[in-house]
Amino acid sequence: PYSPDIEPADSVVTIEITPLDASPQDRVIAWIVIDEEPDTLCGFEITETSSSLVCTWDGRNQQDGLYSLWLKALDRAGNSSTGSYLIDLDIEGPSIGFLHPLTSILTSLPDSVSGFIHDRNGIDSLGLRFTEEGRFTYPTVRAIRDTVFWSAVWPESLLMEGEFRLECIGTDSLGHWSSQVFTVTVDTTPPMRPVLAALPSETGDPEVEVSGTSTPLDSVIVYVNDEPGGRGKCSASGTFSISVTLDLGSNWIYAIAIDVAGHVSAPSETLWIEYVERPGIWVPEHLQSDSSIEVNLARKPSNITMHVYSLDGEHVASVVWKHPSQYGEYQWDLRDGEGNLVRNGVYVLIFEIDYTDGGSTVERKAVVISR
Known part of the structure; x- marks a missing residue:
């Protein structure tokens, strides 16, 4: 040969x-x-x-x-x-691979390092070092045919956080050599908890944008009522903005940060926001006797009551629509509580909506009545 x-x-x-x-x-x-x-x-x-x-x-x-x-x-x-x-x-050096650790970012120091070196014409020498300037050590080996499996204990002198450059170098029986470098980052410190920007105390929008700051490039999970509501990633400047969906009623919101090593931060300060469902009611700007009031609700109503007030706060009329449809059109004959036609002018309409599930909402509209 x-x-x-x-x-x-x-x-x-x-x-x-x-x-x-x-x-x-x-x-x-x-x-x-x-x-x-x-x-x-x-x-x-x-x-x-x-x-x-x-x-x-x-x-x-x-x-x-x-x-x-x-x-x-x-x-x-x-x-x-x-x-x-x-x-x-045979003009190539042996092939080298790392078996442990398998990931380049670790949350704790590994107890050992292991890998393999292969050459069909046999291995003559093998060395391992943990830093670029460190000395080569000779790991424990176990040969199976043309492959040598090696392992070494993590040095006690390197029991610290940081980046380690593991290098394995080997020579085959013909004098050809090759090396393989595997960089490992050991990170045992959790990230700082996120800081959330203030939210309004009440909103009629089912979605809200939660923004804040955290460690740059960390992942952030926003929780709504202890359930994951949205996930995002911090920018290089450490800012984030994540949209979440609110539950009807009170909502408590907080966030956690997760760094690249998988460490989870302490929760942020909890914010509270009330989601009040605003009914979808459309009233024409100029209301006449033949005008329609359109209702488009998210839930089935049991009653819809419309109260009419003048700008002076005087109660003019109340209209009740019993067993209304969730989606429909309703009309008012422009008469007050005594059956008289109301005067032309600006009025305030207050809609009280009762739902079949027991909840209720209120919506206010300003209109101009012209008969």
């Missing part, structure tokens, strides 16, 4: 063919098989002066492995004979 050294030129194979029993005009052909395809290297015709035939094969652009070199001799009558020879091409 041919085993070149480290220098790339050594991967050039020189093939010498010496005819032992041949006649002039006999021919010799040499080829090598790459990926099951023959690649002709050279061909010669024997002469009376032929003593040594030479051709070369450059394996520098090929992968490591076994290659079949074939020779074929043919005489003038068409008779032939063949022979083959294996070339073991």
Whole structure:
């Protein structure tokens, strides 16, 4: 088997063919098989002066492995004979991998480091170090065929947070070497808790934007009534804005931060906000006797009562629509409580809506009545 050294030129194979029993005009052909395809290297015709035939094969652009070199001799009558020879091409260093730890960001110091090194022609030496300037140590090894599994205890001198550059270097039996670097960040400190911006005490919108600050690039989860309501990520400047959906009534909101290591911060200060459902009622700006009042509610109502007040606060009329539809149109004949038509002018309409589930809401509208 041919085993070149480290220098790339050594991967050039020189093939010498010496005819032992041949006649002039006999021919010799040499080829090598790459990926099951023959690649002709050279061909010669024997002469009376032929003593040594030479051709070369450059394996520098090929992968490591076994290659079949074939020779074929043919005489003038068409008779032939063949022979083959294996070339073991090995110009690459061993392959190295880490098995533990598997992630580059850890929440606690690992107790050990382990990995493997593989080369089909065997491993000659192996070293491991934990920092770029540190000394190489020799881990415990266990060999299975052409693979060596190694492990080492985490040094007591490195029991601290920080970034560690683990490097494993190995040499095969032919002197080729390779190294593999794995950077590990150990982070055992949880992030600071988020700071939330103030919210209004009451809103009629079922969604609210929760904004604040936290450690840059940390993930933030906003909780609404102890349930996850939304998740986002802090910007490079440490700000975030996350939209959440509120429950009807009182809502308490807080947030937590999660850093890249998976540490969870303490909860932020709790904010309170009241979500008051505002009914979807549309009243034309100029209300006439044939105008329609449109109702579009999120829940089924049991009663809708409309109170009419003048700008002076005088009660003018009350209209009750019993068993109304959740979506519908209603009319008012513009008469007061005594049956008289109201005067033209500006009035305030107060809608009291009772729901079948027991809740209620109030909505106010200002209109101009013109008969």
